[in-house]
Amino acid sequence: MGRRHPRQGVTARGARVQEGREGGGEGEELTPIPAVAPRGPGDPRPVPRFTRAELDALRGTTVEPLLGPGLKLLFVGINPGLWTAATRTHFAHPGNRFYPALVAAGILPWLPQFAAGLDDAERATIVEAGVGIANLVDRATARADELDRAELRAGAERLADLVAEHRPAVVAVAGITAYRQGFGRAKAVSGEQPEGIAGARLWVVPNPSGLNAHDTVASLSRAYAEPARAAGIPGAGGDAPLA
Numbered sequence: 001m002g003r004r005h006p007r008q009g010v011t012a013r014g015a016r017v018q019e020g021r022e023g024g025g026e027g028e029e030l031t032p033i034p035a036v037a038p039r040g041p042g043d044p045r046p047v048p049r050f051t052r053a054e055l056d057a058l059r060g061t062t063v064e065p066l067l068g069p070g071l072k073l074l075f076v077g078i079n080p081g082l083w084t085a086a087t088r089t090h091f092a093h094p095g096n097r098f099y100p101a102l103v104a105a106g107i108l109p110w111l112p113q114f115a116a117g118l119d120d121a122e123r124a125t126i127v128e129a130g131v132g133i134a135n136l137v138d139r140a141t142a143r144a145d146e147l148d149r150a151e152l153r154a155g156a157e158r159l160a161d162l163v164a165e166h167r168p169a170v171v172a173v174a175g176i177t178a179y180r181q182g183f184g185r186a187k188a189v190s191g192e193q194p195e196g197i198a199g200a201r202l203w204v205v206p207n208p209s210g211l212n213a214h215d216t217v218a219s220l221s222r223a224y225a226e227p228a229r230a231a232g233i234p235g236a237g238g239d240a241p242l243a
Contacts, residue, residue, distance in 0.1 A: 065134035068127030085140035087117035095210035104221035152182035
């Protein structure tokens with residue numbers, strides 16, 4: 001077990017948005033996901049350890065989207081957590097289920113060492129799968145309530161521009177509460193959205209943070225497989241064996 005970091009907060013209206021933290025939730029215990037999927041090539045890399053001061057110094061920094069040619073499916077987190085900022089890797093917190101769910105869904109062939117920070121080969125594997133990763137808001141925070149509604153709305157507008165430029169077939173936003181706030185759709189439900197975005201089909205899927213206790217790797221994999229199939233990702237099925 002590791003150091004506990006500050007828990008995520010609440011929105012101005014009091015709705016929990018812990019499912020809306022791209023980086024995995026700085027309040028999670030630093031307990032890595034068990035080795036439940038094939039590991040990629042290369043020697044194991046140690047998971048870094050950060051002090052509170054080191055993480056706090058990263059507030060307000062940005063993490064570039066992971067994009068490449070042949071983009072089919074763009075996953076969108078809400079904003080980077082401090083662990084993501086420290087490792088320069090989206091969904092990098094050791095307790096985050098994003099990458100295990102992608103492997104279980106058949107979207108990725110093997111599990112990258114995400115908590116250590118993706119290396120070039122791992123980034124290339126994600127891009128070659130037709131997958132990209134971005135955020136609604138670029139700046140890193142420790143708590144979700146450090147973002148206001150105006151930032152989320154502006155982020156949704158920037159996302160539309162990004163989608164228009166890179167033209168994925170499908171966009172999947174991870175987190176229903178932040179989606180409702182950012183897109184101004186208070187009654188939206190998870191799944192495919194009728195509106196789409198900049199010519200792409202649009203889904204809202206569960207956030208993979210360990211703070212989202214409603215979902216497991218298996219349920220996340222099924223949720224992620226649906227937009228992946230719609231995007232034409234080869235092998236996407238959902239709930240694949242994890243061994």
